Amino acid sequence: MTTFLTDSTDINRINFSSRLNLHRRRELGQFLTPAPLARFMVGQFNSLLGHISLIDPGAGVGSLTAAFVERLLANSHEVKSCFITVYEVEPIFILPLKQCLIDCCTALENKGIAANYCLYEKNFIDANSEINLPLLSTSAINFTHAIINPLYKKINNKSIEKKIISQMGIETVNLYSAFVWLTILRLVEDGEIVAITPRSFCNGSYFRHFRKSFLEQMKLEKNPNFHKSFRSFSGI
Template identity: 40%
Template sequence: MTQILESIDKVRLTVNPLLKRKSELGQFFTPSSIAQFMASLFAKEKMKNPRVLDAGAGIGSLTSAFLVQLISENLSRSANVNLIEIDEYLEEQLTDILSMFEDEINISANIVIEDFIEWAVLNLLEEGTLLENGKPGFTHAVLNPPYKKIKSDSRHRKLLRSVGIETVNLYSAFVALSIELMEDNGEIVAIIPRSFCNGPYFRHFRQHLLGKTAVKHMHLFESRDKAFKDDEVLQENVIMKLERGGKQGDVTISISTDDSFSDYNEYVYPFEKIVQPNDIEKFIHINTSNEETLIERFPSVCYSLEELDIEVSTGPVVDFRVRENLRQMPEGGTVPLFYPNHFVGTQLEYPKEMKKPNAIVRNEKVEKWLYPNGYYVVVKRFSSKEEKRRIVAGVLTPDSVDYPVIGFENGLNVLHFQKKGISPEIAYGLYVYLNSTQVDKYFRIFNGHTQVNATDLRTMKFPSLEILEELGEWVISNSDNIEQEEIDGKLEELLK
């Protein structure tokens, strides 16, 4: 069995560079180590005479790992496997790989070279041959779906809507359709980008997934660039095991640095810690340590920005749309346009020698996007995973620039009060809170990508205005060079 998987890995490495439509189709093949781990997650007692779906089968790595699991542990003497793959170039590879198992197990194989979304929707709407008595017939689904956005006016989007699925990416579409094609208590194991766990774009998908399945297991790779190093994948991925119509109980969360699984660790959490009961967004929190989170340790951290009467908006100036109004340096008739790299801690570096412009012409076109000068907290929308903190906040003070109005570029989130400044104490208090180590750890649990959206900040919990004011007064009365340890210590002191 090991030799079969090694052979498949050789095929993967050989075929990978030859694929002409790899980027177009969003193809990423699964290393055998990951495929074996995924196969191991299925409940052994449910694996007799399985009917398996492999959506976006590629070269068949996942189906092969599933069959190896059946054979090596003597779980079943037969299997029905259905491999759906859009790339006709891979049909020969799929046939050759399945032939390796002919002497080991009785396989009924169905290789379909079609668009999976079209194929699945056709079967769901017309009760095709894969449906028995109008009910889906798969007992298991294993998939590494393609990663590619779906345009809102595309044929794929219309097909998905015809079966009640609303989503924005191929990977979430593949998982949602696989859920629909499963029989009750059927199991799905999929490796997908973690980005679906939060944010408004995947809200419908999360509702669909959590409404129709029980989450049983989630695995994270701590290193973003090692699990799929041959494909140069930098997206943070999660392996999920779901049970169609299952009873939701505790969830196993596991983690390893990479696909060797040499430092594998796992923890078990109540589902209420994974998806908070009152969260209408249904954000999925993945805690990879046994440490209590910030909001668990400190019940006083319980307020939303809305409850604090503070608003957050994405910077409204999209620079490439107003290119004719941008100026490299301030000049007559312009006002400051702030980018993320203008903010360094509590300091504003303006104007700044950089590739980006420093100013924008004030005219009728841009006036609606400008804010009156005042105290504002800004949070960078984008950061690399290698940065020490996922949330990087700064403060703008009204005396830092001598202009009546200012502009914020789209790479910033802006905390404000009705599009006006907030009090200096609250501004500095928010700055300290957002830049604390405790908040960074809390944020990483439910944010799987490097982008910090305004929706993320609206969903977060904050201390009371009184505590924020006290934090702000402490910052104002101390030097500008406050160390991280001092920030963390002061926050702990006030929250206890």
């Protein structure tokens, strides 16, 4: 299996994350994914065939995307194309992230897989305010796969993030559940999402609305693997 993408990205993870001071780390609520965990996460996907469209809504330096592409390269005969969409707001990470994306697309193309990427230097939640659609509206769906290490912060009731997600009909108290919820908006039917979340990400009264909508629209296969399906669960 080709490993150079994730290994080189992991060096950048250590190097560039160390440049953030503690205040900035707390402000972002972002913890970059080490290579072994990134590889474990991509191993949770069930179907990687045909035309792939990936979204990584909090990309950092590209650890998860690099690991995902490595897995595609290991089964390149089954993949026809790969389009990668990433979001990142921290300026320090943009240059290594862009290089990671270029390297990923080059490696895919060298295997005969059509590849391209789109890098948004903006907050994923802010970007979704442009959609302004009800939860899980089909007109917003376009990704076959999603991989997420979301931000780990509570949402301030007076913040712009709270205003945006409330306008979209999303009621939750933490950014990580908001990231998962908004990503679900962007999946095709039978798409897959693999996410790192706390065990309590949908427990208790605070997450009742999130839990109900999530289980109506998703099939929870394993932790942390969520498989998109439009089968409803009874008794919710």
